[in-house]
Amino acid sequence: MVEGQKILIDICEELNVPRYLASDYTADYTKLDGGDIILKDPMKDVRTYLSTRLKVKGIHVLVGLLMEVFWTYFGVWDPEHRKLRYWGTGNEVWDLTTYNTAAEYVAAVILDAKAVGIKRFAGHQVTINRMAEDINVVLGVEPEVECAGSVDEVQQRISLEGGRQNPVA
Template sequence: MAPTVAIAGVTGKFSQCIIKALQSHPEVTIRGYCRSPQKLPKSIIDSDRIEIIAGEFDDYNSIRNFVRGSDVVICCYFGGPEVMTQGQQLLIDACEEEKVPRYIAGDFAVDFTKIPPGALFPKESAMIIREYLKSKNVAGVHILTGGLMETFWSAFFGIWRPETRSLSVWGNGDEKWELTTFPTAAAYTAAVALDRNAVGFLRCEMKPPFLPHLIEERVKLTYLKVCGDRKSPEEIKETFDRVYGCQMRIDRLGSIEELYGAVEEAFNRDPNDLARWAPACFAYWCTNGKAYLGDNLDNNRYPAVEVVDLESFLVDHKMEELHKADQLLVA
């Protein structure tokens, strides 16, 4: 039977990259969920392989209608804690009620499983959803990608300053960034969605009353760790200079510890002002070495996926367009 892949938050850039990856499989049917279908490109609206369902992130009846009959649900929500936590919980609840077997969680990021409880982390919803999935009869998958390469160069982080051709970084310049392009991360997500075996692990438990009765339960969750490249600011500069034939400057703003202090200060001033503290906080976890994906990556699990490294990414982008590389994804 042809698989049906349901994507929540289908107007986003990442979800549209996933759609592009899935469309190379003509047997796949795609179902999208969003608040404003009019924001979608005409190519998606007019496609006979894509069904769009409109609804709010907390409209449970619409969500159940959206997930019903699908083989896997991918969350591509992008928003505040309410959307990323309550919104995902409602998706998972609907999957359980409609007997959708698999759920790919939102917040593609660093290895949040290594972040200690209570630490400031802008994607805390990923931790909450990991625990929530443990109580549900839905097999969850978290896809960990490090930072997204297009976002690294965007105004979101405030690292790349095109007017001065410089990187503004915290640390000594040797801290590594693990970076993956949107299309690479999307291709892996599509591959996981189409892999019916990507369903978590088997748990055996003792069942009363007397004899050891082993129960296999194909639930819980698994993690797919993929990375396009791993480079320090100094190595990024070296690659940049070689590709573009001009010099990048690196401006050091302070130590990694001072970065976390600045994040704490901004958070304490206004925890709800995510735009002020979240980008720097995410940069902290990208570079402090505690939440790295590590060397045990899953890149080879899906060999058909083309992994784009930093040099290939730069070759494919004009220098004056780096700061809007994320916008060009859906241009």
């Protein structure tokens, strides 16, 4: 992925294309060190590479977590057992966005000829505890809510795994 994007960036530079939209569409990785979560390292690499270009500027759209895939992929929501599982207190605020809303944000950024750099958006901000309340209201069932451990504990797991471990598993 990184090498392909570097080739596209170089072509943009060669053809005097002023902006390159990097395919980030994710949570804010800018505060992570390399290796913290290796799934985010390619995005950091592309951003660093873009910063070295003279003619083409990068646009990085950060939309939080994509609702359609995040909940079940990372084991936060188990629909079969109607269970929410989380790390921390349950009161940490999560930035979430749908595919459609992310597409609207990207389109708006592209249409703004002056837009470059990091663009942060979130369609919705919610805590796990609030999500449990919303599930109860919308589905009429009270989900089981399970704390997997503290934020410190999940950070230790990520460190031990060298960023490779699914941080909510």
